[in-house]
Amino acid sequence: DYNDEETNPSQIMAAVDAIGYGATLKEQGNTASKNSMQEEWDRRQKRMEEEQKEKKSNLVYSLILLVPLMIVAMGPMMGLPFWQGMEWGVISAITQLVLTMMILFFQRSFFIHGWKALFKKAPNMDSLVALGASAAFGYGLYAMYKMAYGFGFGDMEMVHGAMHSMYFESAAMIVTLVSLGKYLEARSKSKTSDALGKLVDLAPKNATVIRNGQEVQVNAEDVMAGDIVLIRPGQRIPVDGIVISGHGYVDQAAITGESIPVEKEEGDPIISATMNVNGTFQFRATKVGDDTTLAQIIRLVDEAGNTKAPIARLADKVSGIFVPIVIGIALVTFIVWLVSGTSFEFALSNAISVLVISCPCALGLATPVAVMVGTGKAAENGILIKSAESLETMHKVDMIVLDKxxxxxxxxxxxxxxxxxxxxxxxxxxxxxxxxxxxxxxxxxxxxxxxxxxxxxxxxxxxxxxxxxxxxxxxxxxxxxxxxxxxxxxxxxxxxxxxxxxxxxxxxxxxxxxxxxxxxxxxxxxxxxxxxxxxxxxxxxxxxxxx
Known part of the structure; x- marks a missing residue:
């Protein structure tokens, strides 16, 4: 929805593209046929599968690279007999740099979306991740240069200090942890889409219409408003309409929950995706395509499934205020330490610590994990939860309304x-x-x-x-x-x-x-x-x- 005096769809799409996401006009995705619900669904399923596959592969590659990175970075501190001593410092630093750069490449979406959002003055959780990881990586590079300088001028104390100031593994760990949360979120959404798939399957693929006095078999999506549709016993009804002749008993349980099939005769309304148990009748199609009752139910469930949990939305809202505050605190930290007489490097280290530690790893990981475990456990018990929001607000429930x-x-x-x-x-x-x-x-x-x-x-x-x-x-x-x-x-x-x-x-x-x-x-x-x-x-x- 938009105010057409203030903006237009092109400007809205441009704004969404500029912040790192994508948008298309709904009509453009629907030109293939009059009722492209199945096609649209297949397209979305394919896109979701590809997205989930990509998230999974990026996560797996990152985890595989993270293990040797952590051994190289933290091994000497943990007493592992691995590259001990200053003579290994440069080799260790180059190895860490290469492994970290590969992980950051696989997790580049955080930086693409995060920096775009930050520059557009709409920072979100990705902005915090990008900021923290970039600060850690930048400081690691600084430490590498410092180490090279120390070796060049024979200052071993400087080399020793630089070896302990490389935070490459922090940058890699931040993005990998949060990407795990993103992958789990994608998985929990795919469970909702499985339930949606069952709804889509309720719609029949074919329909029998009367054209020029002849019975013609057509694809259900090709039924047009005003068409006369013939329904025989055992057939599902493809679109909404009004009975014009004959009569039958229609099982509407899937849509209305009525246990007893409803008798339909001339003038009675017919709902899409219901089953004709007995009798033969003809009806005039009144609602087709995206206007049918089934299509509207699917749209509602779909919209609910794509909602974020309130706590996750809160993270994005907080980010809008939090990012500028964090940057402000980091600057104040840097200035205060500098004014109090410490070295530039010490002041910078503390300022970067503020940026790295403000990264919301716990929120980025905990929320999707909680949602995934909650929806997964519910699914095991045959309970489908329509949205992350309903899962989160469940503890406030004081009334349960049951379908009889x-x-x-x-x-x-x-x-x-x-x-x-x-x-x-x-x-x-x-x-x-x-x-x-x-x-x-x-x-x-x-x-x-x-x-x-x-x-x-x-x-x-x-x-x-x-x-x-x-x-x-x-x-x-x-x-x-x-x-x-x-x-x-x-x-x-x-x-x-x-x-x-x-x-x-x-x-x-x-x-x-x-x-x-x-x-x-x-x-x-x-x-x-x-x-x-x-x-x-x-x-x-x-x-x-x-x-």
Missing amino acids: TGTITSGNPSIHDIVVFDPKYDEDSFLRLAASIETGSEHPLAKAIVLEAKARNLVLDGLENYVALSGKGLKAKLEGKEYVAGNQKLMEEEKIFLSKPIKDYIHKLADQGQTPLLFACEDKVLGIIGVADTIRQSSIQAIRAFK
Whole structure:
């Protein structure tokens, strides 16, 4: 978002490029097709993989070089029999210089981004890393020249002092440690992208559209707004739209969490990435490409996954104030020591110590490690954390909101209550009759009744005739008698009398979250079956554990 009176996209992109990053107009990345979600995703996945691979290789090379560097630099101080004595000083210094330069080359991104940000007066954590590493490297070079001067003029005391003033390993260690943090951060982001990949896979690759009266198979991204799309049983819906003919039962659990497939008929909205369980219908595409419900969900999850943890954002904010202060303190340190009568070299050494020690290694390493371990442990337990921010703020949680379907409940409808009004039937004989009537139906609630009857080993009768009434229920003929099964609306249309006790039962079951199915014969209600999603056995213990 921007104020078009003040700036334009070209200026914004130039500003982002100038600070060491990149930006392109969204439309430019989307010209390949009308719905390039899959292509865009594949491009991003490839870019992320390459980025992670590059970070990993740079880290590995740096670590391989850092080990001999530390041995050469610190070995003599630790008593290792390695290049002991002043005669080895120049060889040791040149070796350290070469190894450090190679590490700094692999970690050059810190200096590219850090110095650019500093010169643009927007210093960040990279600026502090670049500043600390550059100061340590610069002082190491100074010490090398001093050592060469000492050898040239036979001043062995100067040589000895210079040998202990080389901080090449500090520069190399700083960038390698922080690059480890950057690599771990990239790895934790790739876990979020795996979850996103599953979302992208919900979108079907192909669609059947009606063009010039003919069925045509097209890529899902080529469906245009206004196209008529044909959906058969078992097919996923490629785009959002409105049903114009036919009817079906659509499983919307992946998007809305509804456990029971929703009946769709003319005029009903259809959501992308949902599954048509039964029935055939045509719908007119209304939202395609980046406008579909699925595309918007993916965008939200993606934006959340790319957020920084508040503590990491704090590091960047602090850097903006901290860098000038650190430079100021280093200058004051240098001036104060110089004024107090110490040598130029001693004053400079102390000033550089301030710059090196201010480098935020701990923050650069600790935050990504914490985020990675947190998200990794959560993933092991089947918990996907949408952003670093939500992980960090988790300790403040005082309320947990649960999605009911498939979480607290099993996601499969089953019978909860059977109410019999006709004295001729007991519970089992009424259930047997109801299941026999429902055998012809593909509705999920009908299937729940049939399954319950089979679980009780009840033998079902064969139907003589069956008519489905869309959105209301069905009519069936069994042993010469006409039966009506369905909701209250169907009973009222068929002029079947509903007494007050029957209506009370309907309201009671509905209030309990059940769907009441009424069964009637010859204008008389025989009974009601209440069907609902079942609560998992473990839900009560789980909620207790949350408390």
